[in-house]
Amino acid sequence: MLTRTSAFLALGAVVITALAGCTVPASPAHETPVASSAPAVPLADLDILEDPRSYVGESTAVLADRSLGTAPAPEQSLPVTVTSRDLDGETTVTVNSTERIVAMDIAGSIASTVAALGLGDKLVGRDISTTAPELADLPLVTSNGHTVNAEAILALRPDIVITDGTIGPIDVVLQLREAGVSVVFVENEPSLAGVGELARQVGETLGASDAGEALAETLDAEIQAKITEIAEIVPGGEPLRMLFLYLRGNSGIYYLFGGDSGADVLIESLGGIDVAAELGFEGQRPMTDEAMVAANPDLIFVMTAGIESVGGVDGLLQSKPAIGLTAAGQHRRFVDMADGDILSFGPRTAGVLDALARAVYAPE
Template sequence: MSRLPAAGPDPAASRTPSRSASHPTAQHHTPRPHPRRRALGVGVLLTVTALVAGCGMQLPLAGHAEDDGAVVGTQPLAELEPIADPRAWTGEITVGTPDRPVEPVATDPSPALPATVTDAQGTEVTVTDTSRILALDLYGSLSRIVFELGLGDSVVGRDISSGFPEIADRPVVTSNGHELTGEAILDLAPTVILTDTTLGPWDVVLQMRDAGIPVVVLDSHRSLDTSADLAEATGAALGLPAEGKALAERTEAAVDDTLAQVEALAPADAAVRPRVIFLYVRGQSGVYYLFGDESGADSLIEGLGGIDAAAEVGWKGMRPLNDEGLVSMQPDLVLLMTGGLESVGGVDGLLEQVPALAQTPAGENRRFVAMDDTEILSFGPKSADVLDALARAFYAPESLS
């Protein structure tokens, strides 16, 4: 299992990416109409401003700013007036989601135990006790799901990515960012562990099983399509199948509603929709990756009504960025994580480290949209909030001013 740096997932481990190889020239096409019909994954992550169109003037961000500098929109998405051309605004935006409290689908639920499930790796696991739960993954999605199922009081620890207020007082059992720490886990005496393959070392997971702790490995492939499935699988593992189904239905309904609102904001003319890429950067590690088809980023970009410029040219998964390929894609907008942007010294540092960006519309106009590492690809109970926040930046950036 690759070890991951403290600032976030590093799908490249310690390799320095090459940016010399060529890539096919991009061809424009109409975006695929409904991303939720395609189950795309980020399982490989284990290895894982604004202008009214054409005015030419940059507006400063104001509005509801979070402590981390992210701007959170407050006007309902359906009430926003989109700009005429989402490729016309200039300047970078760091956007966040509302700090929405946990809303359990059940109050004081009673798990039906023992619960026997076959996990994502084909292992049959029987859970007999849910009094001390650990739910650990790269983005904090699993712990949030457990809280939303109504078992938050039974959660005894957390991963570093679980930062919502209700779990903040639990001890962290990951070190160096996203490394599972066997001693810290055993000290908490969990009666069940829920995890996936986005955290390591894997030997720690095996150690927990050897210690007699039921470990349920859930599917690490994430997309807008899999958010509901993850809720159901978590509920089943904890003896709460009905609650899992209820949470899945609530999550799916929220995502569907938000997708419809985003589609109403996005230009009807596909030729005006922004060409978008997702960059994963870690300056301290010399990592510059472009996320393409089946990375999870494609599901997000398509859900936002954008044209995934990387998937369009057949860019698969997560691969080192190269200058020629980047220039050929000609993105209008770049999505990235706030931790990655900070690691290279902001937009100026990114343009210095990846000069080819300056030869794209996104780089020329400093059109970068960043969101917190723990949210942007989480694909869980907050999927609808992520879509909502990013859609504001894409199509109604002045609503964030």
């Protein structure tokens, strides 16, 4: 059964209102850096910082391989009936065809999962966070950041729309169902365990349960192996105090991401202490000077477009002097990563962890 908790839908609505409505510029500055191959040097062979706290300067985490692979098309059994939970309550949906799929969420993880299952050629549109090379040429179905454009979706004549409630407005998404489109809401927990579970749910929705289970097992194994590899390079002593800061300077938005936001999972996997969660912050909270000073992070994670929107590190420290009072501000210790990658929690999660670990512990 595919269900979606009321609490997570409520959180998604808050995120959409507070964050996702902000325009993300489709400019060269927002483009994700591309590397051509997987990491050539294992983490253990890198020049690891003896004391990460003493390092001065910014660094960028870049996925070594941004592709989703070339999985063969799976065997499908259709029609399939699933149950999803949205703002209208529990709804039974029968999926008769998957020839034309739209998969969308705030992190781009659902479309990436569809592609990783071997059904990427059936995707006919993408959200702005879906940035994998294989899917980059698909037409956008979101506007003004993560706002759903119903007309753009209907123009693509989809058989099915798969989403999780993190982009909207939700009532617009539900209107697609009234227009005759099969709309399925899946659980998409921003966590490492959620990566495999999403693969299972998407596989079930598309009549490819066996492929979904196989993908989930593969991704779970890759993630656990990467966490083990990272743990072996984390220097001894007190863990780095880390913080995720969401920025949209053109809209005056500065948010701290705390527990249950996904940022906490990344930080823990990197051997750090999530200082926002330590302060008791859950989800997303507007940044205050008092909270920033109290957190006093050694290192701050930001999205690439976010730090660019405030004029880089110099602009951020000038506009928010309280950040300059922290250890991270004094050492200019900011790690940025492309918006469509850092919190995606999809098939490339192990690669995201690898890239972040390199930027934190072995910056070039």
